[in-house]
Amino acid sequence: KAGVTQTPRYLIKTRGQQVTLSCSPISGHRSVSWYQQTPGQGLQFLFEYFSETQRNKGNFPGRFSGRQFSNSRSEMNVSTLELGDSALYLCASSYGDGYEQYFGPGTRLTVT
Amino acid sequence: DQQVKQNSPSLSVQEGRISILNCDYTNSMFDYFLWYKKYPAEGPTFLISISSIKDKNEDGRFTVFLNKSAKHLSLHIVPSQPGDSAVYFCAASKAPTGKSTFGDGTTLTVKP
Numbered sequence: 463k464a465g466v467t468q469t470p471r472y473l474i475k476t477r478g479q480q481v482t483l484s485c486s487p488i489s490g491h492r493s494v495s496w497y498q499q500t501p502g503q504g505l506q507f508l509f510e511y512f513s514e515t516q517r518n519k520g521n522f523p524g525r526f527s528g529r530q531f532s533n534s535r536s537e538m539n540v541s542t543l544e545l546g547d548s549a550l551y552l553c554a555s556s557y558g559d560g561y562e563q564y565f566g567p568g569t570r571l572t573v574t
Numbered sequence: 575d576q577q578v579k580q581n582s583p584s585l586s587v588q589e590g591r592i593s594i595l596n597c598d599y600t601n602s603m604f605d606y607f608l609w610y611k612k613y614p615a616e617g618p619t620f621l622i623s624i625s626s627i628k629d630k631n632e633d634g635r636f637t638v639f640l641n642k643s644a645k646h647l648s649l650h651i652v653p654s655q656p657g658d659s660a661v662y663f664c665a666a667s668k669a670p671t672g673k674s675t676f677g678d679g680t681t682l683t684v685k686p
Contacts, residue, residue, distance in 0.1 A: 495673060504663075504676055504678040505618075507675065518673040552617050552618070554617070562620040563608075565610075566617050567617050568616075568617050
């Protein structure tokens with residue numbers, strides 16, 4: 463079974479721009495969650511999608527948004543990028559509640 | 575308010591000895607706990623989990639213990655191997671949800 467894939471792996475953007483990150487979950491997994499990892503803050507939960515609906519949301523500003531498609535693939539969008547948005551963005555998929563999450567390799571976003 | 579805490583940023587043990595990684599949580603509503611291992615430039619990898627209705631779960635060299643009254647869990651690795659050197663994250667979740675709250679991680683170094 464193929465693992466969770468994330469594209470692109472690396473991204474450099476300028477402050478004020480917007481960015482879209484993509485995640486393809488493991489086949490059959492319906493839950494997709496997004497996390498931000500920074501050296502000082504650890505893994506911070508962004509949001510979770512389950513069957514195309516946002517089920518949970520973390521404490522991030524509205525500039526961070528996401529969606530999930532009918533094939534469970536998910537995208538997250540960050541608008542008006544700030545320097546502090548530089549981080550590793552991780553996507554994780556799960557079969558459902560009570561199951562462990564499988565993480566992708568992440569997208570390293572650098573905002574200059 | 576950090577709901578999941580790993581108070582030891584690093585741990586160093588000798589090959590063949592036991593590694594004990596600790597985690598404390600504050601939210602009594604958590605009912606599912608997980609440990610993940612992370613190597614540099616990779617996403618976290620699921621290691622072992624435990625439901626709140628149990629106090630112990632074993633998988634090969636890895637055992638997780640849960641003390642609900644103390645809101646404390648620990649991961650024991652016996653015997654430790656150099657390949658176990660990585661960052662270990664403790665995570666907690668509350669069903670029904672794909673949202674996990676992570677600790678800041680403990681860097682384990684196993685010396686040959």
